[in-house]
Amino acid sequence: MIVRDLNESKTVDWGNGLSRRFLLESDGMGYTLTDTIVYAGTKSHLEYRNHLEACYCIEGSGEVIDLQGNSYPITPGTIYALDLHDAHYLIASPHEDLRLVCVFSPALRGDERHSLDAAEFSHY
Numbered sequence: 001m002i003v004r005d006l007n008e009s010k011t012v013d014w015g016n017g018l019s020r021r022f023l024l025e026s027d028g029m030g031y032t033l034t035d036t037i038v039y040a041g042t043k044s045h046l047e048y049r050n051h052l053e054a055c056y057c058i059e060g061s062g063e064v065i066d067l068q069g070n071s072y073p074i075t076p077g078t079i080y081a082l083d084l085h086d087a088h089y090l091i092a093s094p095h096e097d098l099r100l101v102c103v104f105s106p107a108l109r110g111d112e113r114h115s116l117d118a119a120e121f122s123h124y
Helices: none
Strands: 010-013 017-021 032-038 043-047 052-059 062-066 071-074 079-082 088-092 098-105
Antiparallel strands (some): 010 017, 052 079
C-alpha cells in the first residue's frame, strides 16, 4: 500500500505552475496522479506525445482550447481528457489559479518539465 500526503509528493515547477506528483513510474502503478496548480493569467501550449492525460478541476477557473479553436470552460467539477495526445492551450483565468487533479498513463518518471519558450507545443 502506498500512502502519501501533499508534503511527500515530488513537486516540479513545470513552467506555468507546480505539479505535485503523488505516484511515479517507480511506484509501479502504471499511471501518475498529480495535484497541479496553473498560475493565474498564464497560457500554456502543451502536447503529451507519450502519455494520455485526464484532468479534473477542483479549484479556480480557466479554459482549454483545441487546435480547431474550440474553447471549453474549466470550472470546479469539470474534467477534460486528452485521449488522442491532443495538442492544446491551457489557460488559467487572470484572477485566480487553476487547480487540477491529473492522471497520466503511462506513468511519469517524475522529472519531466515543459519548455514553454519553444515555438512548437511543449511535449514530453
